[in-house]
Amino acid sequence: MSPWMFVVTVLAGLILLAMVRLIRGPTSANRVVAMDAINTLVVAIMIVLSVVFKQVIFIDVAIVYALLSYVGVLFIAKYLGGEL
Amino acid sequence: MTPYLFFQGLVLAGLIVSGILVVTFKDLLAAAIASGAFSLLLALEFYLLQAPDVAIAEAGIGAGLTTAIFIIAIRGTKRYEEEE
Amino acid sequence: MFAFIVTFLFSGGVYLLLTAGSGSVLGFWAPQELWVGLVISLAAALMARNYFFRTRRRPLDYLRRWVRAVAYVFGPFFAELTKANLDVAYRVLTGHMRPGIVRVKTGMKTDAATLLMANSITLTPGTLTVDIDEETNDLFIHMIDVPEGMENRDSIEVEELFSLFNCPSWVRRIAE
Amino acid sequence: MIWNVFIGLSLLIGLVANTLGIVGVLRFPDVYTQLHAETKATTFGSIFTSLAVILYGISKFCQTSDGQYVTLILHALIAVVVLAITNATGAHAIARATYRRGHRPVKAVVDHLEGFSK
Structure with missing residues (x-):
């Protein structure tokens, strides 16, 4: 198992962890925060x-x-924010 | 099981979880956010299947355009929510 | 004419940066990429010279700003980002916090400087930009750990947020 | 050989920072503090995992002097810069929208934005 593959696997596990906040988040804003975190992790995985x-x-x-x-x-x- | 298959299994698990979330959320804005996360992970899955052009198209249409259309539709109709 | 040359050089440079490594002519570029880049930069410069290059500054001044911006990102900004992460690690592990929203006087004059300052504040220790007063360019920031005594004051100066380097003066020199 | 040490070190730093960021998102009570953890830690972690890719490109370029590694280095650098800018601006947008929606930070000791309106 190369180190690159290990890093990518751990980052994918972190995406699943962030999804817990997507499920539980009491308000929609919390869910957007989780989605933003998933975005950043996916870009890191792609690189x-x-x-x-x-x-x-x-x-x-x-x-x-x-x-x-x-x-x-x-x-x-x-x-x-009600600006749309 | 090779590391590559394990990693792909993690991404697919994320896809399944976010897909279930899209269906089960009663708050439509939360469902739109979950659908955004779903298309982000779908783009990553296309990337893993060695199709970068499809991944670019999916990122553009799924993450950008579909979310915007859903938000505009929710603004035009009704957002079911209990309390916030 | 001068605006045309500056726009041409800038867009040509960006094109060369994006296609570096495509061949072996002149080191890194394929010959067809060079020709296409020449044509595209000429067209872009013809169309966009009046939008891209508005102020009448000397070219050396522009060059100095870009060099300073790169030095800022790799020096003071990166040091503050590292400190911010140690801070976040401490908060995550201990859970100790004392949040609050504070008004900060920045004293920036242009929009670009305010933007750079707001983004720098967001990525530096314990602070997050929430809103802006558009008349005076004051920022409202959320601090995760308000120091003792700061909650009684009406507003604070931006220099108090940075401890390692004097980031506001860097931002002023880059973007004003 | 020495390159491998640096690559492994930056990969390790990136992983630790990313993990702390996600744990912060799960642990912190309200949106603002979650944004603190998310923005800083995941940006820092992604910068370091990309730095490992850049170091890999440099080491390969020193060995083979193949032009495609220059493309790798430059494009990874562009991706990192884009990521940093969009993350900071997105966090700003979410915080502003959350405040306008009426969520106040929990247990705040001071709130200068309270009476301020446009």
Whole structure:
């Protein structure tokens, strides 16, 4: 088991842990926080996985993904704040 | 079981959990947030299956566009919630 | 004309940065990437020169700002981020906190400086930007551990938030 | 050889920081403190796991001088910068929306934003 694969597996376990907050969170804002944490972890996983797969093109997916998931978070935040 | 398969099992477990959450939440905004998390993990799964172009499309449509459409629909209709 | 050259050089540089490693001409680039980059940067410079380059500053001044921004990110900012993580680790393990929302006078003059300051505050120890007073550019921050005596004051100065480096003066020199 | 030590060290720091961040999200009582843990710790952890990738690219480039490792380094750097900026701004947006919705921080000793309205 290479160290890269170990790191990626632990990060996936952390995603499942963050999902506990997604289930339990008393308000919607707590759930958005959990979703934001999942976003960051997925981007980190994608960057590390491009080393495992040995293909440089895969790292571009992480950039696009980081930019686009941010749009979803901003949209939900605007709705929560009553500005939409 | 190889580490790679174990990691993919973790991601699939996250997909199943968030999919169940989308169906069971009574608060529609929370369901929209869970659906956002679902499409984020789906993009990661496409990435794992060596399809970066599909992953980019899924990140754009699932995380950005679908969340925005759901939020606009909730604003236009009704958000069922008990208390907050 | 001057705005055109600056925009051309900037967009061409970004294109070269994104496609570095595609071939072996001039070290890192494939020849077709160089030609396409030339055409695209010319088109971008023709279209966007009046939007991208508004103020009439000298080019050396711009260069100095960019160098300073990079130095800020890798030096003081990273040190404060490390300290912030030790702080968060302490709070997570012990659960000791004393939260509150405090008004901070920043004294920044431009929007860009306020943005950079707000993002720096969010990623530095124990503070999180919540809202902004748009007339005076004051920030409202959530502190996880308000020091004794601070809750009686009306507002605090931004310099009191940073202990290792003087980040506000860096931000002022970069973005004002 | 020395590169491997640095890569392992930064991977370890990244894992520890990410774990602390998620534990903080699970443990802290209200949205604001959860945002503290989430923003700082997961950004720091992702920076360090990406730093390991960058160090790997540098070591491989020193051995083989293959151009694709330059692409790896530069794009990982861009991804990290994008991640830091979007994380900070997203945390700001969530905190502002939460305050406007009417949730106050629990057990707050001071609240200057209380009477402030636009």
